[in-house]
Amino acid sequence: MIALSRAGSVFFWASYKGAPSGPRITPLQLSGVTWLLISAPLLVLLAGPVSEYTQATAEQLASPQRTIQSILPEVNPSDFALRDEEEQ
Numbered sequence: 001m002i003a004l005s006r007a008g009s010v011f012f013w014a015s016y017k018g019a020p021s022g023p024r025i026t027p028l029q030l031s032g033v034t035w036l037l038i039s040a041p042l043l044v045l046l047a048g049p050v051s052e053y054t055q056a057t058a059e060q061l062a063s064p065q066r067t068i069q070s071i072l073p074e075v076n077p078s079d080f081a082l083r084d085e086e087e088q
Helices: 002-014 027-045 047-062 065-071
Strands: none
Touching: 027 047
16 A cells, blocks of 8 residues: 555656646636635634524525415415325
8 A cells, every 4th residue: 555655656746747738827717716715714714603504504495384484375385295105
């Protein structure tokens, strides 16, 4: 295993010879990378509020009855419940 990892390292670092042949990075790509590098520490600092927001979103998605009731107040949400295949 160690020999394979060493061979991979040697191959990876030795594979670059000469000038780079690819195109230069565009301003749009640079701004995307910059945005990701800035947003990662912000996500760490704001982990509590982000976690609360995603938890509330998951709860709303898990129980759509309240949303159905607010959109269609005259419809019974149990009409949209999943039924067993035998009943259909």
